[in-house]
Amino acid sequence: MKDILQIARSHVVSAIRERITLFWFLIFPVFLLVILALIFGQVGEEGEITFQIALANQDAVSSSFASAMIESAFVEVSSSAAPGKEPLFRLRRPGPGEDIEAFIEAQLLAVRRGRLAALIILDAGSGESLTTDAPSEAAPAVEVHYSEGNAASGMAVSIIDQILAGIDRGMLTQAGAFDPGASIPTHKAYVGSAEDEAPYVDFLLPGIVVMGFFMNGLFGIPGAILFARDQRVLRRYWVTPLTVPRFLAGISLGHLALCILQFALVFVVGRFALGATVNFASLSAALVLLLAAATFMAFGFLIASVSKTANSGMAIANILNMPMMFLSGLFFPIAGLPGFLRVIVHVNPVSYLADNLRASLEVGAATYAPLVSILVPVAWILVSSAVAAWRLKWDVGR
Amino acid sequence: MGCRTMRAFAALLQTEMLIFLRDRISLFFTFLFPLIFILIFGFVMGDVDQPTARLGLVSTTAESQEALADVLAKSGVDSVRTFEGELELREAVFMRDIDFGLLWNGTSLEFSYNPNRMQENYAFEQIAAGISDAFNLRAQGASPMLPIEHIHVGTEASTRWFNQMVPGVIAFSILSSGLFAVSGHLTAMKERRTLDRMIVTPMPPVALLAAIAAVRLVIVYISTLVTLGISILVFDLSFSIAWIPYTLLVCCSTIGMMGLGTVIALVVRKPSSAGNVANVMAMLMLFLSGVYFPIEFMPRFLRTISWALPLRHMAEAMRFTTGVADMAVTRFWIVVACLLGLGLGLFPVLARYVVRPQRS
Numbered sequence: 125m126k127d128i129l130q131i132a133r134s135h136v137v138s139a140i141r142e143r144i145t146l147f148w149f150l151i152f153p154v155f156l157l158v159i160l161a162l163i164f165g166q167v168g169e170e171g172e173i174t175f176q177i178a179l180a181n182q183d184a185v186s187s188s189f190a191s192a193m194i195e196s197a198f199v200e201v202s203s204s205a206a207p208g209k210e211p212l213f214r215l216r217r218p219g220p221g222e223d224i225e226a227f228i229e230a231q232l233l234a235v236r237r238g239r240l241a242a243l244i245i246l247d248a249g250s251g252e253s254l255t256t257d258a259p260s261e262a263a264p265a266v267e268v269h270y271s272e273g274n275a276a277s278g279m280a281v282s283i284i285d286q287i288l289a290g291i292d293r294g295m296l297t298q299a300g301a302f303d304p305g306a307s308i309p310t311h312k313a314y315v316g317s318a319e320d321e322a323p324y325v326d327f328l329l330p331g332i333v334v335m336g337f338f339m340n341g342l343f344g345i346p347g348a349i350l351f352a353r354d355q356r357v358l359r360r361y362w363v364t365p366l367t368v369p370r371f372l373a374g375i376s377l378g379h380l381a382l383c384i385l386q387f388a389l390v391f392v393v394g395r396f397a398l399g400a401t402v403n404f405a406s407l408s409a410a411l412v413l414l415l416a417a418a419t420f421m422a423f424g425f426l427i428a429s430v431s432k433t434a435n436s437g438m439a440i441a442n443i444l445n446m447p448m449m450f451l452s453g454l455f456f457p458i459a460g461l462p463g464f465l466r467v468i469v470h471v472n473p474v475s476y477l478a479d480n481l482r483a484s485l486e487v488g489a490a491t492y493a494p495l496v497s498i499l500v501p502v503a504w505i506l507v508s509s510a511v512a513a514w515r516l517k518w519d520v521g522r
Numbered sequence: 523m524g525c526r527t528m529r530a531f532a533a534l535l536q537t538e539m540l541i542f543l544r545d546r547i548s549l550f551f552t553f554l555f556p557l558i559f560i561l562i563f564g565f566v567m568g569d570v571d572q573p574t575a576r577l578g579l580v581s582t583t584a585e586s587q588e589a590l591a592d593v594l595a596k597s598g599v600d601s602v603r604t605f606e607g608e609l610e611l612r613e614a615v616f617m618r619d620i621d622f623g624l625l626w627n628g629t630s631l632e633f634s635y636n637p638n639r640m641q642e643n644y645a646f647e648q649i650a651a652g653i654s655d656a657f658n659l660r661a662q663g664a665s666p667m668l669p670i671e672h673i674h675v676g677t678e679a680s681t682r683w684f685n686q687m688v689p690g691v692i693a694f695s696i697l698s699s700g701l702f703a704v705s706g707h708l709t710a711m712k713e714r715r716t717l718d719r720m721i722v723t724p725m726p727p728v729a730l731l732a733a734i735a736a737v738r739l740v741i742v743y744i745s746t747l748v749t750l751g752i753s754i755l756v757f758d759l760s761f762s763i764a765w766i767p768y769t770l771l772v773c774c775s776t777i778g779m780m781g782l783g784t785v786i787a788l789v790v791r792k793p794s795s796a797g798n799v800a801n802v803m804a805m806l807m808l809f810l811s812g813v814y815f816p817i818e819f820m821p822r823f824l825r826t827i828s829w830a831l832p833l834r835h836m837a838e839a840m841r842f843t844t845g846v847a848d849m850a851v852t853r854f855w856i857v858v859a860c861l862l863g864l865g866l867g868l869f870p871v872l873a874r875y876v877v878r879p880q881r882s
Contacts, residue, residue, distance in 0.1 A: 144798035152805070159809050163819050173819060190668065210822060235675050236848040238838075241818065243675075265669050271676030273686050273846060276818030281672065282648040289655045292668045301664040308661055309630045310654040312647075314637040315612040315623075327638075439547045443558075450562050453638075465565050482638075491638065 127366050131374020135348055136381050148343060149386055153336040154393050160332075161325045161398045175241040175280040177202075178216040178231040180224055183246050190295060191246045194266070197291055198244070212283065216240070235269055241280035243269040326402040329394040330481040331454040336386045337416045338449065338474055342441045344382065345424025348375055349516075350434035359519050368518055376421060383417040408484040416477045419501040422508035423473070429516035453491075454478050473501045530725040534733035542737055551702070552741055556695035556749045563687060564757045575599045575649055578620035580611045583628035589660040590626060597653045622646040624653070631657065676847070685760075686847060688753045689840035690813035692746045696772060697807065697833050699745070700779025701786065701800040703738045708787050709796040731869055735780055742776045743769070750844070762845030770858055771843050775836050778861030781868030782832070788871070807833040832861065 139145045179198050183191035195217075202215035218227040234240035245267040268284055270277040296302035352358045361371060394400040404410075427444070431437030451465060452474035469475050480497040483490035490497070542548055577599040581587060594602050603620055605611040611623040615636050622643075623634040633650040635643050659666060711717040720730065753759050783800065790796040808814065810824060811833035817825055828834045835857045842849035 144802065147802055155806070156809070159824075162821050162824065163815050174822075175818065194668075232675055233848075237850065238847055267671050267673055269673045269675045272674045273676050275816040277676075279819075282645070285670070286648070286651060288668055288670055289652070289666075292666050293655070293659075295667050296659070296664050299667070301667075302659065302662055306662060307658050308654075310650075311630060311632040312650075313632055313634045315616045315634050435547070439550070443550065446558060447562060462565060465562075 128370050128374040128377060131366075131371055132377035132381060135375055135378025136385075138348070139344060139378075139382055145344070145347070149336065149340055149382060150389055152339070153332050153386065153390050156335070157325075157328060157332045157390060157394060158398065160328055161394075164324055164328075174210040174212060174214055175276060175283070176214045176216070176239065177242045177244065177280060177284070178227075178234070178240055179244045179246070180218060180228050180231070181246045182224060190265070190291075193295070194244075194246060194288070194291055197287055201287065213280075232269060235271055235277070238271065238274050238277075241270070241274070241277045242284060244284065245269065323399075323401065325394060325398045325400045326485075326487045327482065329390070329400045329402055330485055330487065331478050332390055332394070333387055333413070334416055334474060334478045334481055335449060335454055336390060337383050337413075338420050339445070340379065340382055340386060341417070341420025341422075341424040342427065342445060342448075343424075343438070345375065345379060345421055346428040346431060346437040346441055347434065348378075349425075349428045350431055350437040353517070353519065354434045362518065379421050379424075380417055383413075387413065402485050402487055404485065406484065409481065412477065412481045412484050415498065415501055416481070419473050419477065419504050422505040422512070425512035425516065426508035429512040429514075448472055448474055451475075452478060471500075473504045476500045527726050527729050530729040531732055534725070534730055535736055538733045538737040542741060548702075552695070552699055552745050553748060555698075556691055556745065557752055559691045559694075560688060560749060560753050561756070563691070564684060564753065575622075575646060576601045576603065576620045577649075578603050578605050578611045578614050578623040579626070580605045580608055580623070581626045583626065585628045586626075586657075586661060590657060593653055593656045593660055597656065598649050599653075622650065624650075684757065686841055687813065688750070688759060688761075689844045689846060690811075690837040692749050693775065693833060693836040693840045694804070694808055694811075694813055695745060695749065696742055696775045697779050697836065698800070698804040699738065699742050700776045701783040701804060703734060703776075704780045704783030704787050707734060709790065728869075735777060738780065739773055739776050743772050746772055764843050764845070767854065767858075768840075768843040771836075771839050771854075771861075774858045774862040774865070775839075777865030778832065778863075779865075781865035784868040784871055807831050810834075811837055813837055832864070836861070 139149060177198075179195060181191050181195050198213065198215055199217075202211050202213040216231065218224050228243070228245060231240055231243045235243050247265050247267065266288060268281055270281045272278065293302060293304070297304055349358075352361075358371075391404065394402075404413075427437055427440050431440055447468060451468045452472050453469070454474060476492055476497040479491050480494070483494075483497075492500075575598065577594065577597075579590075579594070579602055581590065581604075603614075605614065605623075608625055611620075611625065612634060614620045615623045615634050618636065618639075621639075622636075625632040625634070631654055633647075633654075635646060639646075656666075708717070711720075721727070750761060750763075754761065786796050786799050786803070790799050810820075810828050811817075811831050812828060813833065817828050817834070820828070838847065838849060839854050839857045841847035842854055
């Protein structure tokens with residue numbers, strides 16, 4: 125038992141001493157968790173995201189009620205940030221005495237160049253259109269200029285539309301054309317077992333844990349075996365009483381310890397720095413995590429068994445890393461994939477393990493049947509172990 | 523360059539090209555890696571085969587059918603599919619056959635979403651809010667008082683995020699190729715003691731560096747063209763390429779990134795470590811430079827950091843030369859000059875401190 129523990133200890137210690145390994149196993153998952161949570165966790169949230177927009181009120185001369193109302197609404201949104209937060213919009217308006225046409229020209233260029241999310245132009249006739257009986261036939265009162273290919277521009281426009289819709293309803297109410305009390309109620313529902321959408325960081329955290337385990341198995345196991353083999357360390361082991369099964373047991377134990385370390389770090393950052401509420405303290409979650417660690421460890425053995433050298437092993441791992449990670453639904457939706465890529469999704473153990481873990485933590489509805497999401501990873505363990513037992517060489521070729 | 527330098531350069535050029543072509547791993551990472559990026563992200567994020575917002579509808583009442591149909595037609599959804607009952611609708615939402623669902627029972631509107639599609643639900647909810655607003659107005663016989671016109675003012679080619687992502691991925695492949703060219707290749711030569719042997723010949727260090735740079739420039743340029751070509755053929759993207767600025771940008775970016783690789787080669791001795799350091803640098807820049815996610819979505823401190831990253835400027839300049847985004851011409855040339863300056867400024871350092879015998 126002592127030799128197994130020593131191999132496990134050496135596996136953990138060498139992983140921690142190697143700064144690059146430390147980066148990929150521990151720092152990178154945490155970095156990705158923080159980046160994705162900061163970016164996608166706050167989409168559309170006031171105070172967390174800000175858009176630069178401009179407003180040119182060409183109706184300022186006549187000072188119509190509508191244009192003044194619209195302008196003041198945007199001024200209010202751009203100045204109403206809580207302490208330490210950013211306003212939803214940073215608003216540019218022409219300065220006193222500034223030529224409005226020149227201002228519009230400059231802002232349109234800024235929208236085209238991506239420096240400005242949108243430009244709102246209130247036409248000179250916007251006040252008049254409010255009093256007409258057929259406003260839809262009136263000339264456009266509000267022009268929203270934006271850039272379609274710019275995601276920030278698209279999002280800013282959807283928020284601007286909502287603000288304008290609110291102003292529109294307010295004006296209709298004042299004109300007696302709309303009764304807010306008689307509005308048709310709108311409800312929101314989520315399909316599947318989930319009653320509500322979990323916070324994004326809760327959804328993300330299990331994915332990052334699975335990704336960390338995946339990278340640990342994909343790079344850690346072949347790295348440990350192949351570098352030791354290439355540097356003839358393994359050859360020295362085999363002249364001691366250490367046997368291959370005991371060496372494997374030690375590597376597996378070390379791998380498990382690294383997974384636990386990785387999980388602890390990601391969990392602590394997710395829980396205490398990003399406010400995740402997901403509860404991993406359940407038997408089903410623990411079993412899925414164990415299954416994930418075992419599956420990716422077996423996968424690592426499979427890669428080690430088909431690689432001639434450590435460098436080729438790392439290259440194979442690099443080649444497989446991205447397709448397996450991105451074609452699993454871990455971070456990005458995979459709905460629009462064509463048939464040949466869906467095959468990868470359906471044989472990819474990462475897809476099943478991430479789905480299974482999220483379902484067991486109740487932060488998403490399970491896409492796969494529970495039995496299937498266990499059987500596919502188990503099949504990978506069996507196939508990988510069989511190939512490794514058949515092909516894996518424990519010494520460099522002579 | 524003297525005659526001796528030129529002869530050395532020609533011989534080294536041939537050797538470097540052969541080394542590169544024989545190295546399957548380098549070939550893979552230079553040519554296939556960006557293609558895998560493009561193909562995966564094209565299908566995952568490019569909305570190639572699917573429209574952007576597909577709505578499923580169940581109406582359990584005959585009331586206001588015409589008004590609802592009219593509102594949905596103007597709502598911005600790409601398609602509306604009618605279902606027999608609520609169960610079928612929910613199943614379709616869950617299986618992602620549709621993006622979100624709407625149940626109209628005569629008294630309320632219920633929008634249903636898939637809880638697993640967190641990154642997209644925000645956009646669907648925005649459309650739903652628009653539908654709800656418009657339907658409410660129609661139900662009370664009111665019309666919007668504020669006619670709003672949306673006007674796209676961006677470049678013609680740029681109508682999808684994926685269109686902007688392709689030049690970003692190309693910029694990333696230039697970055698990683700340039701970084702690895704010096705850090706990985708030179709440190710490998712150092713480790714195998716090839717460099718020591720070459721240095722004791724009359725070969726000037728600059729000839730070796732020029733040969734490495736020339737081979738990389740050609741390979742990287744071809745690789746960017748292959749990536750652009752595949753993205754046009756497979757995803758039907760359109761680019762309006764300004765060839766001279768494009769060529770200059772690719773060359774200067776490659777030289778600049780090779781210069782940056784010098785720093786790694788100076789600090790790290792082992793080729794595997796040098797490659798890893800380059801990989802870590804490239805990956806960190808990839809996430810913070812607006813290649814995957816729009817920079818505007820990032821918190822303020824990350825937006826500030828992104829200004830200091832060369833990949834951000836390379837990606838924006840690449841979008842400009844491929845015609846998918848606008849940029850001030852002056853800024854473009856400043857970016858090109860800075861990248862060239864970075865390379866030219868660091869090459870003498872490389873020649874002096876990296877291309878020299880190892881102390882053992």
